Amino acid sequence: MKVLVSDTLAESGIEKLRAIPDLEVEVNTSLTHEELCQAIKEYDALVIRSATKVTREVLENADRLKVVARAGIGLDNVDIDAATKRGIVVMNTPEGNVITTAEHTIAMLMALSRNIPQATQSMKAGKWEKKKFRGKEVFNKTLGIIGIGRIGRVVADRAKGLKMNVIAFDPYIGPEAINKLGVEAVTFDELLARADYITVHTPMTQETRDLINKDAFQKMKRGVFVLNCARGGIVNEQDLYQAIEEGIVAGAALDVFVEEPPKDNPLLALDKVISTPHLGASTDEAQENVALAVADQVIDYLLHGTIRNAVNAPAIDGEVLATLWPYLQLAEKLGSLVQQITPGAPEEISVEYVGEVCSAKDLKPLTISVLKGILTPMLGDQVNFVNAPVHAKERGIRVTESTREEAEDFTNLISIYMKTSKDENLVAGTLFGKKDVRLVRINDFRLEAALEGHLVLIYNIDTPGTIGAIGTCLGRHDINISMMDVGQVLERGQNIILLRTDTPVTDNVIQEVLALENVNIVQKLEL
Ligand SMILES: NC(=O)c1ccc[n+]([C@@H]2O[C@H](COP(=O)([O-])OP(=O)(O)OC[C@H]3O[C@@H](n4cnc5c(N)ncnc54)[C@H](O)[C@@H]3O)[C@@H](O)[C@H]2O)c1
Numbered sequence: 001m002k003v004l005v006s007d008t009l010a011e012s013g014i015e016k017l018r019a020i021p022d023l024e025v026e027v028n029t030s031l032t033h034e035e036l037c038q039a040i041k042e043y044d045a046l047v048i049r050s051a052t053k054v055t056r057e058v059l060e061n062a063d064r065l066k067v068v069a070r071a072g073i074g075l076d077n078v079d080i081d082a083a084t085k086r087g088i089v090v091m092n093t094p095e096g097n098v099i100t101t102a103e104h105t106i107a108m109l110m111a112l113s114r115n116i117p118q119a120t121q122s123m124k125a126g127k128w129e130k131k132k133f134r135g136k137e138v139f140n141k142t143l144g145i146i147g148i149g150r151i152g153r154v155v156a157d158r159a160k161g162l163k164m165n166v167i168a169f170d171p172y173i174g175p176e177a178i179n180k181l182g183v184e185a186v187t188f189d190e191l192l193a194r195a196d197y198i199t200v201h202t203p204m205t206q207e208t209r210d211l212i213n214k215d216a217f218q219k220m221k222r223g224v225f226v227l228n229c230a231r232g233g234i235v236n237e238q239d240l241y242q243a244i245e246e247g248i249v250a251g252a253a254l255d256v257f258v259e260e261p262p263k264d265n266p267l268l269a270l271d272k273v274i275s276t277p278h279l280g281a282s283t284d285e286a287q288e289n290v291a292l293a294v295a296d297q298v299i300d301y302l303l304h305g306t307i308r309n310a311v312n313a314p315a316i317d318g319e320v321l322a323t324l325w326p327y328l329q330l331a332e333k334l335g336s337l338v339q340q341i342t343p344g345a346p347e348e349i350s351v352e353y354v355g356e357v358c359s360a361k362d363l364k365p366l367t368i369s370v371l372k373g374i375l376t377p378m379l380g381d382q383v384n385f386v387n388a389p390v391h392a393k394e395r396g397i398r399v400t401e402s403t404r405e406e407a408e409d410f411t412n413l414i415s416i417y418m419k420t421s422k423d424e425n426l427v428a429g430t431l432f433g434k435k436d437v438r439l440v441r442i443n444d445f446r447l448e449a450a451l452e453g454h455l456v457l458i459y460n461i462d463t464p465g466t467i468g469a470i471g472t473c474l475g476r477h478d479i480n481i482s483m484m485d486v487g488q489v490l491e492r493g494q495n496i497i498l499l500r501t502d503t504p505v506t507d508n509v510i511q512e513v514l515a516l517e518n519v520n521i522v523q524k525l526e527l
């Protein structure tokens with residue numbers, strides 16, 4: 001079998017792959033996209049970091065490819081849906097670079113406070129500018145951490161060592177769990193108002209894109225320092241530029257950018273911005289960790305069929321996988337839906353399997369798929385079929401599973417009830433014709449809708465003209481509705497409307513729909 005390594009990988013990982021007599025390993029880090037589309041035809045495995053773009057076109061040419069393996073976490077450069085459609089397993093190595101990235105954040109924090117990069121540059125230019133580069137102590141200052149997952153909590157630990165006061169905001173981890181880390185749990189606005197330093201450690205999701213925007217900067221202390229060693233775009237780049245110009249932000253440290261490498265990014269011209277070229281994970285130790293992990297995972301899969309850390313397939317036997325496949329999609333989509341409509345930190349998840357689906361020998365992969373669906377909108381690429389139950393456990397989520405063999409209205413049904421710190425909801429779905437995923441219930445409302453694309457969920461009072469008004473409002477913004485399904489609870493005179501639109505609906509349009517008469521709740525969903 002042939003393995004192509006198309007990005008720079010630590011030598012130890014390449015040696016590990018080469019030590020297997022059944023594997024022929026080629027390293028080529030200079031392929032163009034067109035060359036990769038041609039070359040990929042011969043390979044069984046593709047090992048990448050973040051540079052290789054594994055597009056639909058690459059995957060369509062991948063006649064024998066079985067696995068795309070990422071040394072690192074982020075899979076922004078892989079078309080996972082296209083890989084799934086072609087039965088190609090996509091895996092990553094989510095553990096190996098946590099400490100390294102947290103240390104980089106602390107290095108950036110210190111460099112920012114003491115103007116080290118600027119002072120170095122000035123000295124190299126033959127100057128001695130002692131006054132110009134007077135800095136700030138971090139001792140006793142407040143560090144606000146947004147997203148206190150694996151990296152965020154190591155940053156907190158190291159910052160406490162520097163005797164900083166650490167506060168954190170993470171809507172998906174209960175305050176008790178945050179407080180247990182010796183970190184004060186606060187709301188988003190409180191963090192913005194109190195922090196002297198703000199660092200983001202969330203994944204890039206719909207919710208975190210532009211999380212630190214104009215509004216957020218307006219709520220910060222004057223003189224705040226802002227750090228982003230997570231993903232470009234969590235801190236809006238134009239708004240950051242403006243906030244620096246207005247004197248709100250005293251300095252920013254950026255390891256990641258919306259466009260990498262950045263082209264003519266005005267932030268890089270500002271003295272108050274220090275930057276590194278996505279070096280968060282770049283230490284000998286982390287690169288060794290992820291290279292060895294990725295090599296082990298590829299060997300295990302190619303030689304023994306054992307899947308680890310896959311984001312698109314559970315670790316089960318191929319035959320069982322074929323039978324469960326459509327149910328896995330249903331379970332994951334329903335999980336994603338219930339998470340998107342239920343704000344707050346999940347506390348309890350109950351999954352009920354009804355009818356034909358109960359004949360599956362083992363329902364655990366389906367429950368894991370539900371968990372993956374629930375956790376992915378919160379954690380992005382970090383969640384896979386292996387670690388989803390671990391993440392759920394770490395977050396203190398109670399998960400229960402039950403079965404009922406007798407089906408009522410549907411031959412098979414998966415229902416998920418989720419309770420969070422703020423709300424609770426129940427959703428249910430079925431497979432039509434054994435493979436078409438359909439949503440059939442949200443709480444007391446019965447529907448029949450395909451679960452895909454850009455969706456808008458609207459709760460309204462059942463009165464003539466409301467649906468027309470919603471359609472007109474979207475039409476005014478040139479948004480085409482490609483599907484509409486209405487569920488009713490007659491006795492309460494309430495409707496639920498699920499729309500699919502050809503293009504995503506912006507937050508401003510959502511607010512306009514919400515302002516219409518008889519409309520109570522409007523939620524934007526991506527499935
Ligand atoms: N710079 C680098 O080279 C580098 C290296 C590794 C990881 N990363 C990035 O660092 C980030 C964090 O990675 P991790 O391993 O700690 O992930 P993680 O999944 O362990 O933690 C992410 C945390 O963010 C929280 N979160 C999600 N949405 C949020 C929101 N709207 N507001 C506040 N918190 C929210 C989650 O609940 C979770 O606790 C990711 O974006 C990852 O891609 C960057």
Ligand SMILES: O=C(O)CC[C@@H](O)C(=O)O
Binds near residue numbers: 049050073282
């Ligand atoms: O491979 C890299 O250097 C990027 C690392 C990091 O952003 C990741 O997603 O793991």
